[in-house]
Amino acid sequence: MAPHKGSQGLLLTLTLHSALTLSPVPGASLFPQWDYCILGAGPAGLQMAYLLRQAGRDYVVFERAGAPGSFFTRYPRHRKLISINKRYTGKVNSEFNLRHDWNSLLSHDQRLLFRHYSKAYFPHADDMVRYLGDFADRLRLQVHYNTAIVHVTLSKNRRAWNGHFFILTDQRGQGYQCSVLFVATGVSVPNEIDFPGSEHVEGYESVSVDPEDFVGQNVLILGRGNSAFETAENILGYTNFIHMVGRSRIRLSWATHYVGDLRAINNGLLDTYQLKSLDGLLETDLKDLAIVKDSKGRLRITLPVFMAKANKNATAEAVSLPQDEVDNFAMRVPYDRVIRCLGFTFNFSIFSSTLGLAPGKGQKKKYPLIKASYESKRTRGLFVLGTASHSVDYRKSAGGFIHGFRYTARAVHRLLEHRHHGIPWPSPVYPITQLTNTIIRRVNEASGLYQMFSVLADIILLKEKATGFEYLEEYPIKMLAELETLTGREAQQGLFVVTMEYGKNFSGPDKDVFYYDRAVGDVEDAWQSNFLHPVIYYYHCLPTEKEMASRAPGWPLPRPVAIHHIVEDFLTDWTAPVAHILPLRRFLENCLNNDLRSFYAESCFLFALTRQKLPPFCQHGYMNMQGLVGNERLRRHGIESGLMEDYTAINEQPVDQKQGDPRIPVHLTQHATSIKEEL
């Protein structure tokens, strides 16, 4: 659908208002309109734009700046991305390699892989800007640049897909109408904290990045996330010392297995602190602090109560300081600079209250509250993508980062293809003989399962009588109860859910992840595996919403009928025949109550003439004239292993035939025993 460009010039802010209040003539919109609108041409916005373009949908991206990825033109301030750019893995499987590529977006174009844009393991942010620009250009994504959406509201309309249209207004007062709205604006508003004297604090967003500006200074940094440490790292060798203050204990990403926690690349200050080099970390709630500037222009730490007691117009020296009472108070030295590095929050201001886009609770208050399907809880058709959607898996998985949300965007796209275009979730159908193989292939290469562990899961829907199955990739695990309505696939005959998980007690800021004997090697103890490993759940039927809601703590899913863990592997290569594939096959066999072994044609031949039923492998292959005949070498191995019989070696003369005249007695005894068996 082409936007109604002709009407654009006639529109003024005035008409915009009347258009919103007097409902427009049904079917005739006064604004340019699209089925899908995306706010923000950052990585998530471009990812969704690509998917929509590939599907041939009517979409547009609105971008406030003149080029994609404007966040990255300023941030991170010190220009080093902490998402790894692993160019070599020793493998050629491109899906597997995405497991170790944290920067690329998903596309069919092999040139649009980030490793072609930087050689640095931790790349420069400018490379990301260049990459995103190329991504939008090469794939010819439809982006309206220099269009800042300043207001979003709803207009009820019975004919709209969701019962309403989204009405967007840009900085020029131009309105736009959309059926579905994707908010991919990231988190862009710096978190500030208000305490007495906070006006003396510099922000991460504007503080100088020139280390020379910090020569010989005492620096206090508020916050202890990656931006705080990144700032400290930059000036470590120039300051007298750096003190860093925050409320909670330090969370090291190698201990929490959460990429948003403090990364080793930034943790130089931890090293110097613990090696007694004057730098240090303190735990205090920032709300308990106050800052006064003394006559020499240096910043002194005190308490809000002291500030309140002091006369408003009193000089800084008149305010009492903690060290007046406790003379060993840790922050008794005056600071030359106090820098705030407290992260960012989602910009809620442009959304009309009718959309009900509310902040989450507690730690998640910087993100809008959404469902696990990334749709707003209150407004149908409003989806949050990218970093802003991290409330779904905050501090758990990678949904707030490119290497995670590129997959969640694809999941959202698949849900919408079904909802609005009647295209069910892609689900190739396989014969049951390929069940073990299909799972083994996925757990060894799938990048979405690996990056979005415990959030996206592969779902295997069994066909009637378990003769075959459908395979749905990377479905949002928390929406399992609604799978049938969301995907258009039927789950009536039982299902498997394939996820990847860390051990339940392995991750946490206070956990020792290097303890001796941490690795499980024994297949029998696979369920105690600590490192990321595949887990398969089996259910007779889809869990209900109630069951999903009452999951045990730490469990991504309700109690299954049976569960299997493939033992953790140092190389994350789960193709070992005995340690990985065999236990998986036994698990699947026992869930399906079937025999999933493979057989050579000779064995199938024997079964076909001595049993009324055949194992699925023979039924599917041999009986369709596609039996497997091994060569002589393999046959010999089979006989040596005892799994195949050497029929040429069977004694041709029956033992009891050698005595006397054998023919009739043999026949008669046979006769008698067979009758007995039959009764």
Added chain:
Amino acid sequence: MMSSGLNIWMYSIFFVLLCVCYKSPARNRDTLMELSLQEYFSILQTGKTSLVYFSQDVSADITVFLEELKKAAGPLHNYGISVAKVNCAEEEASKYCGKENDLTKAYLFRGNILLREFPTDTLFDVNAIIANVLFALLFNEIKYITSLEDFENIENAMKGKTNIALIYVRAIGTPEHRAVMETAFVYGTAYQFVLTTETALLEGIGAENSDIISGRLFFFHCKLVLDLAQKCQKTVLEQPLTILNIHRFLKLMDAPLLTEITEDPEKVSTVHLQLGLPLIFILSQQATYEADKKTAEIVAWRLLGKAGVTLLLKDSSDLNIPAHTNVIFKRAEEGVPVDFLVLHDVNSIISRVENNIPIQNNELAKDYEEGEMETLNLGIQDDQVVETVYRDRKRNLPLELIVELTEETFNSIIMNTSSSIILFYANWEAVSLAFLQSYVDVAIKLKGVSNILFTRVNCGDWSNVCTKQNVTEYPVIKIFKEGEKPVIYTGMLETEYLLKFIRLNGISCPVKIVTIEEAEEYLNGELYKELTSYSSVSILGIFSSNMTKEKENFIEAGNSLKGYVITGFYDEEDALILSKKYAVTLPALLLARHKEGKIDSILLPNSDAKDIVQIIKSALLEIFPEITVENLPIYLGLKKPLLILFRDGNLNYKDEIEMLHLVKQKHLETLIPCWLNLKTTPVGRGILKAYFKHLPPLPLLVLVDLHLRGQVSAFPLDQTINEKNILLWLHRVEAGLESPITTLSDEEWKPPLPAYNFLSRMDATVPYTEIAQFPTQNMLRCARTTDPQQHDKGHSEDKSAFRKEAT
């Protein structure tokens, strides 16, 4: 699994129970009422039956009793009996409260009449309470006796009137006693219930096992007995005494002993089938009706409670029943075909039933005990393909003849090669790796012979390529030829078959023949001399030049047979020459069988491509084939019994003559006559061993009926294999006069070994509180299918008791 009939029947029991309980007021239905004396008196005035315990104060041993009393309140309420505890302490003393030594008694009232007092030690648990209370209420209905004499008196009194249920329980107040009382309460006066606890009495009535450790129920059929001197017939309930078993049993005793039908046995349904018991049809005809009926009655009496017996009048029905059948056996499981039997005496019918006690079709995999799990080595490979490939892992395959394709090179190499073959495999997948070895062998054999390019794609590395090529299983083999659609190989994963496929793919299919001379060369095998060893039959379609449609169909058929058989067509002006020479009208097919040097002709009227493929395929079938591992599936596909001549070596001329003659006489049309050479197909020995337990002398003729019942019959070894004997034997088999050597198991394939039960290991280590929060999935059915009984919460307890026994 429960049959649906049984379900319906169980609901009817619930209905009876429901009716009983709805008579009573709804207040405090299932609970132990705590009453003041005042309230207690007012309850007595209502005339209801009540069990009352007067409580003075609560000591420890009384709390146990009160717990049990509380449990009994619900079930007793269903029988219209309220259960109450009266607090004596707060009120002035009643006569029941008063004395110290009365503290340990409970009282049963009807209205304000005291029926019975129970010392609390007789009411030791919930079963004892219910049993004792009902026993007291049914005092008149249930006779309690201690001697054989008592019983004989009752038996005599009931003759011609009422049937007797004599029940032995080990003691009063046991769960068995409770079950008997609850049943008696429902059945009331329909039978004369007699209860005893004396084993001596049982010996007196001739119970077989005198050292009985559990309760027994004997049903005496006295109603039929008119002569006082005659004894009542007796039937024993062989299952444990539970409500369900007793109900079932009484229901069966009520069913008519013998019914007569004329309908199709497949469609008949009786109470026996509904209760999960088999049904026996004894076939009868007018002439022998009286005698048959007598036999049937004898059988019916002996099978009473175990199976239903029906007399089927053959001549008044036009049923399709095999000749000689005299008994039909119908199982309770739905959809299982009936068995047609030839049985010669009553005992064989009885043993048939007794040995066919329905096997519980346990849906869930076998549960293994802890200890048992440890002795099983789950880590030992039991997949022959995986194991053989694993054992061969250190061998370096000579892969240099095979080009490895990558995502980058795939298109360019395939596009720039006139003909190439691709194997899609995965480097960790055993079946495709096993085949890779054969693939290499083919490449070696064709080196320098064929110009086809051998390539491979490892889907473990290049999964994108495989996905794009629609590879959903391993291995997949495709042949790409310039300007043609890729052909997928669907034959045996084996060297010779693939070789043949590649070779036959070398010529276009069907090939256009342009001259009569060429056609003759084609037919006598000269034209494709090097290929006739791969395709022993060449097919030539002959059309006159105006038969465009027919020709198109043939070309399509030839295309789809490409790689499996040589096809060609001739449509020149002079096609009539061929038509005349081979005496066929056009369009027609000529089949040149090169081995036999013979040319067959087939007419092709109005056939579409599919039909033509079918015609060609069946023309390729031999009339007396040698069965091999490779060709068995083709012949099994015809769904006929196999008549296999097992030979240790090649066919001997005489056998061939006898068999071929039978075949040509069309005596064997319902069968597939074939032979098996143990020299070339040694696995045949394994088959014979399975049939006979050890190798029988050869040659041997065996009839294998895989599609119906799985019976295997052997031609008698003491007879010579000749035409006459074979026919006679086949007739006897068909008539059911030959007992099969063995019946092939129709067992489903089950997991060879259990899996590690990680869930139970987690349960054992994760703290209990966490587990308790898991909502447990219904193991047997999905939440969506609602239980019709679910809304009636009051009876959930009874229901679960029924369930346990019924499943």
